[in-house]
Amino acid sequence: MKTILVTGGLGFIGSHTVVELQNIGFNVIIIDDLSNSKIRVLDSITEITGKKPTFHKIDLRNKETVKSFFDTNSIDGIIHFAAFKAVGESVQNPLDYYENNIGSLVYLLQEMRDRKIDNFIFSSSCTVYGQADELPITEKAPIKPAESPYGNTKQIGEEIIKDTCKANGLNAIALRYFNPIGAHDSVKIGELPLGVPQNLIPYVTQTAAGIREQLSVFGDDYDTPDGTAIRDYIHVVDLAKAHISALQRLLNKENKNNFECFNVGTGTGTSVLEIIQAFENATTQKLNYKIVERREGDITSAYADTTIANKELNWKTEKTLEEALKSAWEWQENQK
Numbered sequence: 001m002k003t004i005l006v007t008g009g010l011g012f013i014g015s016h017t018v019v020e021l022q023n024i025g026f027n028v029i030i031i032d033d034l035s036n037s038k039i040r041v042l043d044s045i046t047e048i049t050g051k052k053p054t055f056h057k058i059d060l061r062n063k064e065t066v067k068s069f070f071d072t073n074s075i076d077g078i079i080h081f082a083a084f085k086a087v088g089e090s091v092q093n094p095l096d097y098y099e100n101n102i103g104s105l106v107y108l109l110q111e112m113r114d115r116k117i118d119n120f121i122f123s124s125s126c127t128v129y130g131q132a133d134e135l136p137i138t139e140k141a142p143i144k145p146a147e148s149p150y151g152n153t154k155q156i157g158e159e160i161i162k163d164t165c166k167a168n169g170l171n172a173i174a175l176r177y178f179n180p181i182g183a184h185d186s187v188k189i190g191e192l193p194l195g196v197p198q199n200l201i202p203y204v205t206q207t208a209a210g211i212r213e214q215l216s217v218f219g220d221d222y223d224t225p226d227g228t229a230i231r232d233y234i235h236v237v238d239l240a241k242a243h244i245s246a247l248q249r250l251l252n253k254e255n256k257n258n259f260e261c262f263n264v265g266t267g268t269g270t271s272v273l274e275i276i277q278a279f280e281n282a283t284t285q286k287l288n289y290k291i292v293e294r295r296e297g298d299i300t301s302a303y304a305d306t307t308i309a310n311k312e313l314n315w316k317t318e319k320t321l322e323e324a325l326k327s328a329w330e331w332q333e334n335q336k
């Protein structure tokens with residue numbers, strides 16, 4: 001049985017990935033510093049899978065602690081989620097973002113190099129493409145200057161991994177996520193935003209639940225059919241499964257280069273107004289919303305060309321937008 005280290009394994013995408021890993025028999029060790037997650041997620045994963053993953057509360061910025069973890073654990077692959085992810089906060093505190101997101105990555109890669117551990121999966125983001133010139137976005141689209149320190153940590157992260165693969169023979173895959181939403185079918189794990197949600201779907205569900213008074217739709221003067229911005233919303237369980245496919249590609253040595261990047265989205269673009277409509281249809285809730293000014297830094301449209309990911313990872317999305325929105329709502333209702 002292979003042992004996989006999942007950093008940030010109690011977070012939104014991390015916890016769903018741990019469930020999928022355990023469901024197909026991997027032995028999972030989670031490292032999480034609980035800075036943006038709750039320890040009770042460990043029990044939820046245990047309830048869903050019938051198996052408690054090993055857990056270590058470790059801050060990956062602590063190089064000595066990271067070293068001693070690897071002294072006592074034998075690892076066959078790493079899926080690295082642990083990172084700060086709030087765009088606005090990264091603009092306020094760039095150094096915190098560089099220290100955490102880049103520092104942790106470098107320490108992990110140093111341990112992998114020194115101990116000859118292979119197989120690394122990195123959480124990247126479609127934010128590396130900025131406003132792409134052509135839609136849908138392929139992996140060959142140019143990387144645009146980052147809009148925020150957060151986005152920059154994803155770009156720099158990919159560069160660091162690429163250099164390490166070249167110099168030290170590491171095999172790695174960066175998954176460029178589009179917009180992950182939804183919750184596990186069991187409704188035992190889901191997204192737990194801290195404070196006021198910045199992302200659309202948690203704001204939608206909290207508005208429907210009466211926690212927020214009104215959803216603000218940021219701009220209706222974009223160059224899109226209904227004037228609102230378009231994104232590619234992917235069910236988090238489909239996204240989690242893409243990690244399993246990527247990991248198996250590395251473990252089975254099926255990768256074509258020692259550093260590869262794949263888009264992980266559905267391939268379908270959906271506008272903010274279409275999301276509101278789809279949410280109302282999927283849940284029979286009525287959403288209170290108003291159109292306001294654009295949000296600074298937002299792009300008009302981003303959705304994935306998934307041809308390469310579908311073929312190379314032998315993976316495709318299975319869930320619909322309606323299922324994703326329904327599960328997000330059930331998760332919200334379960335928080336009472």
Ligand code: UD1
Pocket residue numbers: 087088125126127151179180198199200201203215216217218219229230231272295296297298299
């Ligand atoms: C954001 C980040 C992106 C990050 C991703 C992680 C920015 C500029 N980008 O993506 O780097 O990888 O989250 O999940 O923050 N919207 C509203 N009202 C709201 C919230 C959002 O209309 O209250 C709109 C936004 O303008 C956007 C769409 O909904 O058009 C999706 O927004 P969001 O969920 O924040 O994701 P992104 O901005 O695509």
